[in-house]
Amino acid sequence: MDESRACDVVVVGAGLSGLRAARDLTAVGFEVVVLEARDRVGGRSWTDTTPGGHTYDRGGQWLGTNQPRTAALAAELGVTTFPTFGAGEAVEWRAGERSTYVGLIPTSDPNAAADGVEAILDLDLAALDVPVDAPWEAHGAADLDGQTLATWLAEHVGASPARVMLDVAIKAIFGTGAEELSLLFALFYLHAGGGLSNLARTTGGAQAERFVGGSQQLAVGLAAPLGDRVVLGAPVHAITYGPSSVVVHTGGGAAAPLEIRARRAVLAMPPALSGRLAFDPPLPGRRDQLCMRMPMGSVTKVHAIYDEPFWRERGLNGQLVSDEGALSSTFDDSPSDGSDGALVGFVAGNDCRRYEAAGDKAREAAILDDLERAFGPDARCPRELVTQHWPAEPFTRGGPVAISVPGALSGFGPALREPVGPLHWAGTETATEWCGYLEGALQSGERVAAEVAESLGAQAAGEGL
Amino acid sequence: MDESRACDVVVVGAGLSGLRAARDLTAVGFEVVVLEARDRVGGRSWTDTTPGGHTYDRGGQWLGTNQPRTAALAAELGVTTFPTFGAGEAVEWRAGERSTYVGLIPTSDPNAAADGVEAILDLDLAALDVPVDAPWEAHGAADLDGQTLATWLAEHVGASPARVMLDVAIKAIFGTGAEELSLLFALFYLHAGGGLSNLARTTGGAQAERFVGGSQQLAVGLAAPLGDRVVLGAPVHAITYGPSSVVVHTGGGAAAPLEIRARRAVLAMPPALSGRLAFDPPLPGRRDQLCMRMPMGSVTKVHAIYDEPFWRERGLNGQLVSDEGALSSTFDDSPSDGSDGALVGFVAGNDCRRYEAAGDKAREAAILDDLERAFGPDARCPRELVTQHWPAEPFTRGGPVAISVPGALSGFGPALREPVGPLHWAGTETATEWCGYLEGALQSGERVAAEVAESLGAQAAGEGL
Numbered sequence: 001m002d003e004s005r006a007c008d009v010v011v012v013g014a015g016l017s018g019l020r021a022a023r024d025l026t027a028v029g030f031e032v033v034v035l036e037a038r039d040r041v042g043g044r045s046w047t048d049t050t051p052g053g054h055t056y057d058r059g060g061q062w063l064g065t066n067q068p069r070t071a072a073l074a075a076e077l078g079v080t081t082f083p084t085f086g087a088g089e090a091v092e093w094r095a096g097e098r099s100t101y102v103g104l105i106p107t108s109d110p111n112a113a114a115d116g117v118e119a120i121l122d123l124d125l126a127a128l129d130v131p132v133d134a135p136w137e138a139h140g141a142a143d144l145d146g147q148t149l150a151t152w153l154a155e156h157v158g159a160s161p162a163r164v165m166l167d168v169a170i171k172a173i174f175g176t177g178a179e180e181l182s183l184l185f186a187l188f189y190l191h192a193g194g195g196l197s198n199l200a201r202t203t204g205g206a207q208a209e210r211f212v213g214g215s216q217q218l219a220v221g222l223a224a225p226l227g228d229r230v231v232l233g234a235p236v237h238a239i240t241y242g243p244s245s246v247v248v249h250t251g252g253g254a255a256a257p258l259e260i261r262a263r264r265a266v267l268a269m270p271p272a273l274s275g276r277l278a279f280d281p282p283l284p285g286r287r288d289q290l291c292m293r294m295p296m297g298s299v300t301k302v303h304a305i306y307d308e309p310f311w312r313e314r315g316l317n318g319q320l321v322s323d324e325g326a327l328s329s330t331f332d333d334s335p336s337d338g339s340d341g342a343l344v345g346f347v348a349g350n351d352c353r354r355y356e357a358a359g360d361k362a363r364e365a366a367i368l369d370d371l372e373r374a375f376g377p378d379a380r381c382p383r384e385l386v387t388q389h390w391p392a393e394p395f396t397r398g399g400p401v402a403i404s405v406p407g408a409l410s411g412f413g414p415a416l417r418e419p420v421g422p423l424h425w426a427g428t429e430t431a432t433e434w435c436g437y438l439e440g441a442l443q444s445g446e447r448v449a450a451e452v453a454e455s456l457g458a459q460a461a462g463e464g465l
Numbered sequence: 466m467d468e469s470r471a472c473d474v475v476v477v478g479a480g481l482s483g484l485r486a487a488r489d490l491t492a493v494g495f496e497v498v499v500l501e502a503r504d505r506v507g508g509r510s511w512t513d514t515t516p517g518g519h520t521y522d523r524g525g526q527w528l529g530t531n532q533p534r535t536a537a538l539a540a541e542l543g544v545t546t547f548p549t550f551g552a553g554e555a556v557e558w559r560a561g562e563r564s565t566y567v568g569l570i571p572t573s574d575p576n577a578a579a580d581g582v583e584a585i586l587d588l589d590l591a592a593l594d595v596p597v598d599a600p601w602e603a604h605g606a607a608d609l610d611g612q613t614l615a616t617w618l619a620e621h622v623g624a625s626p627a628r629v630m631l632d633v634a635i636k637a638i639f640g641t642g643a644e645e646l647s648l649l650f651a652l653f654y655l656h657a658g659g660g661l662s663n664l665a666r667t668t669g670g671a672q673a674e675r676f677v678g679g680s681q682q683l684a685v686g687l688a689a690p691l692g693d694r695v696v697l698g699a700p701v702h703a704i705t706y707g708p709s710s711v712v713v714h715t716g717g718g719a720a721a722p723l724e725i726r727a728r729r730a731v732l733a734m735p736p737a738l739s740g741r742l743a744f745d746p747p748l749p750g751r752r753d754q755l756c757m758r759m760p761m762g763s764v765t766k767v768h769a770i771y772d773e774p775f776w777r778e779r780g781l782n783g784q785l786v787s788d789e790g791a792l793s794s795t796f797d798d799s800p801s802d803g804s805d806g807a808l809v810g811f812v813a814g815n816d817c818r819r820y821e822a823a824g825d826k827a828r829e830a831a832i833l834d835d836l837e838r839a840f841g842p843d844a845r846c847p848r849e850l851v852t853q854h855w856p857a858e859p860f861t862r863g864g865p866v867a868i869s870v871p872g873a874l875s876g877f878g879p880a881l882r883e884p885v886g887p888l889h890w891a892g893t894e895t896a897t898e899w900c901g902y903l904e905g906a907l908q909s910g911e912r913v914a915a916e917v918a919e920s921l922g923a924q925a926a927g928e929g930l
Binding site for chain 1: 607610645717740821859872879
């Protein structure tokens with residue numbers, strides 16, 4: 001017989017959204033249990049230390065400008081931040097040639113730079129017309145959702161060098177190419193994060209700051225006061241629910257099988273994963289089919305660790321944009337105390353898939369080639385090289401975020417946040433501000449906690465299990 | 466303790482593909498167990514009888530011209546077929562006006578008809594260039610896969626009456642609109658089924674014939690000689706596998722929990738559903754992420770049953786194409802013995818989603834309006850009206866078929882059939898002939914059986930569990 005517990009709200013997933021919801025609900029007096037499949041909290045926020053002692057983030061790692069919830073949480077928890085290193089020139093590798101540039105836009109081809117900037121401005125302007133809380137109500141939503149971002153780019157920049165530059169940014173942001181992204185979804189996402197230029201930027205943008213000691217401290221800090229309300233090693237596989245009650249079953253993890261009875265459940269995970277749980281009764285068609293239409297992006301995150309950030313002495317800021325090889329982009333990832341030097345890079349979209357098929361050795365060889373090409377021969381010999389292949393990660397299965405494929409938002413959009421009986425939906429994918437970012441996770445946790453508290457408040461006192 | 470059984474091959478799913486594989490493997494001497502979640506065989510082939518005694522197919526129901534496997538199986542099992550009724554005029558409802566026409570193409574607007582035919586010919590011609598066994602190797606595959614069919618249509622026929630006509634056909638064929646379909650996938654699908662005109666056609670096409678007594682008899686006939694090798698009420702939820710062994714776990718169904726050990730497993734279900742099982746070790750990223758990118762179409766199948774096929778006397782063949790209301794298309798579905806009259810219709814794509822949200826009553830009211838508009842006031846009063854809403858069906862979750870979203874085939878295509886260790890993939894979605902049809906299911910069953918037999922033959926004798 002499984003161990004059985006009862007509470008007001010069971011939260012499935014101890015990422016930032018689930019933990020934030022649990023904290024808010026606990027604060028107003030509800031009994032909460034948080035079930036986490038992994039042996040750690042944080043979800044896509046995951047700080048690790050190499051055998052050589054270098055601490056790094058396997059998942060989300062940046063604090064962007066204008067991310068008030070994340071900044072406030074870090075301040076509250078005493079997690080300090082520091083600016084992402086950006087002084088000096090970035091490297092552009094395009095069509096087999098290396099050049100360097102300053103700022104956001106590679107400039108080896110001035111026409112391409114101008115075309116690229118114009119496309120970014122056009123996209124950012126169009127994004128402002130897409131309501132972040134209901135993209136499906138945008139003017140011309142069906143048309144925007146019936147095409148890919150690649151179609152838009154083909155019309156506006158063609159097969160130009162500007163397209164190459166934009167593709168690098170898109171792959172880095174979404175973990176997949178423009179060919180997979182609904183144009184409506186892409187515009188929503190850009191709007192929610194302040195625009196493409198903002199999302200691609202370090203200084204003043206989404207990659208402005210880093211956390212001393214890593215981003216997972218935010219989740220750990222949220223979880224600590226929750227104490228044994230957070231149960232690790234407890235993968236949920238089945239959920240039975242009625243109009244205002246729910247029973248959640250775990251099993252197959254480190255913890256003994258649990259049966260949690262509650263008045264509400266918060267599913268704090270990407271839609272593709274919540275759709276994989278066994279619901280009784282089955283989810284409504286629209287919710288289930290939405291889950292089928294929000295696949296995870298494909299990204300392998302790479303950390304190359306050196307004794308020192310030697311590129312800085314060469315006037316380089318550690319940033320690379322490349323149209324060849326495995327790594328399409330890199331950033332300086334050295335710790336704030338100067339104890340060593342590090343680069344973080346992304347193998348994204350079709351590159352991520354291609355190098356998974358080719359195998360770990362082929363990927364590592366390509367990465368070293370990429371690093372040498374960009375930063376010089378010593379870049380070929382990192383002290384340590386770590387790869388985090390998110391599509392293989394069992395309880396995330398991709399990254400950095402779920403995308404919406406064409407037709408999904410216009411056909412199913414309202415099902416993204418609409419509760420199903422006692423089931424409420426959280427996760428950065430449900431955010432209307434900074435969807436896909438730590439900030440979005442926190443916003444979704446706040447929103448779902450308020451939603452659940454209101455529905456429980458509306459329920460007659462004394463009613464319940 | 467679960468009941469434990471051992472065999473050579475465990476087949477998950479007793480639809481036509483799984484049963485065909487089981488039969489072929491049994492025939493060459495392998496011990497097979499087939500696990501089926503439902504209390505019946507057939508999967509998307511499901512024949513039922515109304516309280517009033519009318520027998521009808523809730524799922525796939527037609528035998529197309531040039532579907533040799535299906536025709537041979539029916540003949541072998543003594544299941545007779547008869548031509549779909551097509552004599553007389555079809556009804557077109559467009560822009561609020563009713564007209565009638567003969568043949569495949571609505572003719573109320575001759576220019577639209579000409580434009581529509583030209584688009585169909587262009588698509589069918591382009592489809593011939595997409596290799597059915599490797600669409601990702603088509604010339605320009607990345608470009609074709611980076612856009613939707615809606616983008617192609619917008620370029621080739623604009624927002625014209627021809628587009629309205631094509632949209633009806635596309636919704637009927639795919640269960641979703643052109644806005645969701647990768648152009649590459651759509652071309653592959655058309656090629657695999659002999660072209661759009663073929664797929665839309667009754668006489669000489671995909672809807673040419675019907676089975677006396679319903680299509681499920683094919684599955685029942687395949688299952689009968691397998692005897693207790695087929696276990697009903699046994700939903701699989703977890704699969705553990707090594708290089709050449711697999712353990713499949715069932716539970717939560719009518720049958721007692723089972724643990725089946727085998728040398729190979731055949732997963733005979735749509736990719737979106739196989740991706741929901743708990744695999745240990747987790748599936749490779751590419752396979753898992755492909756499963757996220759092949760959502761099920763959205764279709765509600767409707768049967769309206771009358772005392773007699775009164776429309777025939779009015780010179781109508783029971784076919785409707787409509788741009789308004791719930792039903793976008795209908796066909797005459799009366800039994801061959803003339804015992805009563807019936808129409809079958811489809812609420813597809815966004816209509817299917819919209820009317821799920823509106824509720825059963827609103828959908829039924831819209832359907833009756835549609836029928837009256839098309840076939841006259843007596844069509845408003847069927848003796849019985851049955852709706853089968855496939856997105857809510859737990860072990861299918863949509864229909865008629867899984868589609869591939871933009872980027873899926875070019876990014877992940879080979880993972881569609883590539884075995885993962887001892888795991889092999891079947892189902893009509895893996896077919897290269899008549900993908901999405903009964904014929905495709907049978908072809909995939911044949912293919913996977915040969916694949917498994919070869920891999921087991923190649924394995925050293927005596928090796929095994």
